[in-house]
Amino acid sequence: MPKHELILLKNMMQPGYTGSLPDYEKTGGYQALRTTLGKIAPADVTAMVKNSGLRGRGGAGFPTGVKWGFLPKDYHGPRYLCCNADESEPGTFKDRQLMERDPHQVLEGIVLACYAIGAETAYIYIRGEMVLGSQILDHAIAEARAAGYIGRNILGTGVHVDVWVHRGAGAYICGEETALLESLEGKRGLPRIKPPFPATHGLYNKPTVVNNVETLANLPHIIRRGPEWFAAIGSPPKSTGTRVFCVSGHVKRPGNYEVPMGVTVRELVYEHAGGMRSDKPIKAFIPGGASAPFLTPAHLDVKLDFEHVAAAGSMLGSGGVTVMEEGTSMVWAALRLMEFFYHESCGKCSPCREGSSWLVQTLRRILAKRGRMQDLETLLDLCKNIAGRTVCAFGDAEVAPIQSTLKYWRQEYVDLIREAEAANLIKLEPVGRG
Amino acid sequence: MTFSEKYKDEITDILSRYPVKRSALIPLLYVAQRDHGYVTEAAMQEIAALLRLTPPQVYETITFYTMFHLKPVGKFHLQVCKSLMCALVGSDTVIGWIATKLGIAPGETTADGLFSLSAVECLAACGTGPMMQINDDYYEQLTEDKLDQILSDLRSTGTSSLKSGPFMWPGATPAERACEA
Numbered sequence: 264m265p266k267h268e269l270i271l272l273k274n275m276m277q278p279g280y281t282g283s284l285p286d287y288e289k290t291g292g293y294q295a296l297r298t299t300l301g302k303i304a305p306a307d308v309t310a311m312v313k314n315s316g317l318r319g320r321g322g323a324g325f326p327t328g329v330k331w332g333f334l335p336k337d338y339h340g341p342r343y344l345c346c347n348a349d350e351s352e353p354g355t356f357k358d359r360q361l362m363e364r365d366p367h368q369v370l371e372g373i374v375l376a377c378y379a380i381g382a383e384t385a386y387i388y389i390r391g392e393m394v395l396g397s398q399i400l401d402h403a404i405a406e407a408r409a410a411g412y413i414g415r416n417i418l419g420t421g422v423h424v425d426v427w428v429h430r431g432a433g434a435y436i437c438g439e440e441t442a443l444l445e446s447l448e449g450k451r452g453l454p455r456i457k458p459p460f461p462a463t464h465g466l467y468n469k470p471t472v473v474n475n476v477e478t479l480a481n482l483p484h485i486i487r488r489g490p491e492w493f494a495a496i497g498s499p500p501k502s503t504g505t506r507v508f509c510v511s512g513h514v515k516r517p518g519n520y521e522v523p524m525g526v527t528v529r530e531l532v533y534e535h536a537g538g539m540r541s542d543k544p545i546k547a548f549i550p551g552g553a554s555a556p557f558l559t560p561a562h563l564d565v566k567l568d569f570e571h572v573a574a575a576g577s578m579l580g581s582g583g584v585t586v587m588e589e590g591t592s593m594v595w596a597a598l599r600l601m602e603f604f605y606h607e608s609c610g611k612c613s614p615c616r617e618g619s620s621w622l623v624q625t626l627r628r629i630l631a632k633r634g635r636m637q638d639l640e641t642l643l644d645l646c647k648n649i650a651g652r653t654v655c656a657f658g659d660a661e662v663a664p665i666q667s668t669l670k671y672w673r674q675e676y677v678d679l680i681r682e683a684e685a686a687n688l689i690k691l692e693p694v695g696r697g
Numbered sequence: 698m699t700f701s702e703k704y705k706d707e708i709t710d711i712l713s714r715y716p717v718k719r720s721a722l723i724p725l726l727y728v729a730q731r732d733h734g735y736v737t738e739a740a741m742q743e744i745a746a747l748l749r750l751t752p753p754q755v756y757e758t759i760t761f762y763t764m765f766h767l768k769p770v771g772k773f774h775l776q777v778c779k780s781l782m783c784a785l786v787g788s789d790t791v792i793g794w795i796a797t798k799l800g801i802a803p804g805e806t807t808a809d810g811l812f813s814l815s816a817v818e819c820l821a822a823c824g825t826g827p828m829m830q831i832n833d834d835y836y837e838q839l840t841e842d843k844l845d846q847i848l849s850d851l852r853s854t855g856t857s858s859l860k861s862g863p864f865m866w867p868g869a870t871p872a873e874r875a876c877e878a
Contacts, residue, residue: 282863341716350821351819351821352819353780353781353782353818353819353823354781354782354823355821355823356821356822356823356824356825356864358821359821359822359864360864363863363864364863364864390821391723391762391764392764392820392821392830393821394833394834395833395834395835395861395862395863399863427714429714429720429723429724430723430724430727431723431762432723432726432727432762432763432764432765433762433763433764434761434762434763435818435819446723447720448717448719448720449717449719449720449721449722449723449748449758450719450757450758451757451758451761452761452762467716467717509823509824510824511782511785511823511824511826512782512785512786513785513786517786517823517824517825517826518824518825518865518866519824553780553781553819583823585781585782585785585823587785591785596781599779599780599781599784600780600781602779602818603780603781603818603819606818607818609761
């Protein structure tokens with residue numbers, strides 16, 4: 264059993280817990296909703312979330328209460344909440360567990376968020392491939408609606424919140440909040456230029472909040488147990504609460520582990536995930552999903568919170584920790600991630616659309632031992648011309664694997680190119696003699 | 698019977714969820730795909746009329762998303778994740794097994810039209826790789842024995858008990874999980 268208290272995964276770790284409405288209610292589920300709706304002012308709910316220090320769990324880590332505070336106060340038309348369940352970041356699989364194993368925890372968070380921001384409609388934008396997750400959510404919504412927790416006049420408080428599941432159709436970029444809104448409007452999921460931000464011009468051009476599944480699942484607990492309780496967990500003051508880290512790669516027990524923010528990768532791998540699969544030392548790890556730069560064994564004791572990981576040159580991102588053992592080719596690893604980004608680039612911005620193709624081609628050539636030494640400069644030059652030059656953060660994300668592997672394992676690239684050069688010299692010899 | 702007559706109630710229900718009709722596009726395309734196994738041109742035209750869109754507006758949307766098919770695929774669409782996290786635990790080997798057992802490469806369909814194979818990017822099951830999705834279902838922690846069983850189940854009954862239920866627990870090793878299953 265873990266040394267610390269679980270928050271989000273607690274219920275589902277109880278034997279026999281099915282995630283049904285009666286099960287959820289038995290664990291204190293929907294109590295936060297009962298004590299909040301019509302009893303605490305929406306502005307006070309926002310203040311509680313602000314005071315808890317909760318930051319978005321989707322990748323960017325923006326303070327949730329502050330985000331809600333950006334909605335215009337003098338606007339009386341419709342507002343929307345979108346639950347971002349388009350979990351597609353390689354290395355990340357926590358939202359799937361939260362939705363499939365304890366859907367009501369997410370739904371209660373959604374209704375509380377809607378109440379705080381004054382939205383009467385929420386859409387759960389779930390990635391299209393997660394058919395089971397969408398069916399479980401649909402069922403849970405029906406249960407909650409029948410019990411009066413969702414719908415018109417919730418528990419007689421005069422609050423209306425409707426929740427709908429909307430399946431995406433297979434596009435990583437739709438996890439980006441403005442691309443998600445475009446997709447929800449029935450269009451290609453191309454990110455919008457910001458500003459204006461969704462807080463003022465979101466879904467159907469109306470004030471909108473987009474929050475990640477894990478972020479919303481934290482809300483019932485913050486409200487039930489108080490912002491001070493939440494703010495004391497983890498690495499206060501800037502990284503509070505727990506985090507569901509998704510551990511994958513060469514570990515014995517890959518899976519989701521909920522730990523207070525601030526634990527180290529060493530602890531996560533060796534105390535929770537059972538250590539390395541073949542007991543080889545760690546060669547590299549990604550601390551926050553495919554968009555986060557690779558780190559080395561020298562960073563194993565870096566605290567996994569927003570500031571410390573950023574100071575180490577990477578990012579906490581979506582919490583996807585992928586661990587690679589000694590012997591893994593880092594050029595190959597960079598190529599595998601690059602192929603993902605190449606496939607998923609939405610094509611709106613030329614630097615990303617064209618650049619990702621060039622990056623993949625160059626990496627493939629180096630790995631096929633047909634590289635040239637100047638390719639390394641070309642790679643870095645391409646990265647420099649992609650990052651920061653696109654509408655969304657996808658451009659910054661796609662250069663992370665290349666820049667970080669070139670920084671820490673440049674010699675592996677050089678060795679492959681040297682082999683290519685040697686092979687070419689031999690091939691050219693007969694021509695020289697002739 | 699036309700698409701809109703056949704699924705009248707379902708279409709009405711979907712349309713009721715959105716204040717703007719176009720939002721119903723992806724849900725309606727799913728209904729059309731379920732009907733035929735792929736989205737036919739006739740269905741696209743009908744959906745365009747239903748949502749007051751032009752056919753190109755429907756086409757531009759449908760071609761952006763990987764989950765819609767514009768031509769028939771096999772009865773069972775095997776999509777193996779090939780992203781880094783699954784590749785670290787052997788997804789290339791899984792693709793090799795399937796290619797050998799079915800005699801098809803990624804992007805191809807067996808002659809009997811039963812199986813199509815695709816190598817796809819991340820499916821958010823990195824902790825339980827190597828994995829694949831077959832139609833609506835996930836199959837995780839694949840081994841060669843499991844794969845043989847799945848293919849044989851699909852051939853004989855059209856479904857397999859090895860498909861994943863709600864998310865697997867962390868903590869157990871792959872071998873322990875296989876025993877639990």
